[in-house]
Amino acid sequence: MGVKKLLSLLLFSLSLPAQALQPVEQTTLLIGVGADKPPFVFSNEETISGLEVDIFREAMAGSGYQLEFVALPFHQLNRALLLFPDLDVAAGVGTEFFDTLHYVDKFSYYENVAVSRASSGIQLESIRDLQQYSVVSWQGASQPATPLGPVFHHLYGAADRQPHRGYQELSQYSQNAMFWLGRTDVIVVDRAIFSWYRRLLADSKDTSVDVSIHPLFPERQYTKVAFRDPELAAIFAAGLKQLKSSGRYQQLYQHYLD
Template identity: 45%
Template sequence: MLRVLLLSLLLFSTFSQSERLTVAFGIDKPPFVMGQTRTGLEIDIFREALAVRGHDLLVVHLSNNKLQRALEAVPQLDAVTTQKPLPDSPWHFVDEFTYYHNFAISRQTDHLQIEQISDLTNYKVIAFEGAGQFLGPDFRRLFARDGSHTRHYQEIASQRRQMAMFWTGKAEVVVADRTVFDWYRQRMDMQLHTDEPVSYHDIFPGKTWYGVYFRDAGMARDFAEGLAEIKASGLYDLLYQNYTE
């Protein structure tokens, strides 16, 4: 945490045109957004990127399915997070704000052979809700609702329950973002034996990036410049590490 603070202080500078931006984040996507507490990895990254250009952040929470149309529906908002670019959008998009990197994760003591997506058909698998539609055509063909290998496959809406099922042996493989998995692993250590070594099988496409839509082009530019600076300095990676180490 001290390293993060020092880097943040080095990057921060005050501008006469500093402003406070009202920005919409989702709800309850730990560790990216912690419930409705105005804390989490997404919020830390956003605040640090704004601070580089002297701006401040006011956090509001909206349900995840309302974020996409929030700038149109709520005139007081300056930006909305965790978005994909849309054709013909009137707003100003900044890409590569945060990312998810999904893995198939197994206990090393099980010695599972997982080198490609089709290998998952040999095991009991749990995944995050929507994974069957999200993880590419090969995964969809096997594990979507109408897929050919759904008998030993289950999608769980609650990530905490998903992790508990994995650590109690009710599933051999969990499909999850690594940051999410590592965060829950730390916090469930008192209830479950989560210190057992695991293997991260990198069988899915790489990182899935999400961006931010801004109402104002100038603010989008300031944010993009600040985001680039905290990435170049190493602060961006340290913020991710704060939630997983």
């Protein structure tokens, strides 16, 4: 390189603003996910992992963002971006939406069912039939935006009704343990979560008995991802679309659910 050209490059670099000469820092996104719902989310004091975390990570791969996840109670997730100003994203939200946010649909899906022991002979034809039995579900299951639908909310969560004495909302672990201990007639739960806990609890409880599955709720309920920034939403939507078209999305589901 000639001396004149070298000097011109040096003078050009000296004329740049100081920040232009600094290495570009990666931006960290803070993402809220629902706690206590393996295999979709595993959370403890040290790590957060699971199916929904993997889907989000792979959809954002190559975007240049660092991702940090925080686990939130289900009943806070839909409003997480309103409750926690530091959050950038809420992944796995349900049916409650806000005009100030930007949503990407069909992030993950659940298949909520009612489950009873086959030996009990329980017959359930509608959600209202649940009132005849003791029922346990997850925390926040009866809130207004519940994926279980307005009838379930009216029966178990409406503010103008007395709490149903045979109904409880517990952590996913506690509700599944309670069912296998025979302390409730019916558990309302996602199929995959029920199967996962059935295997987990097999060492300490008899989970081998036959069960009856009652499909009282919509066959498949999809979740969304809420963003503050529309550009981030577009980046994620493109990545999620690619995951699905390549078959990788279903591979992730099979990895966790099989």
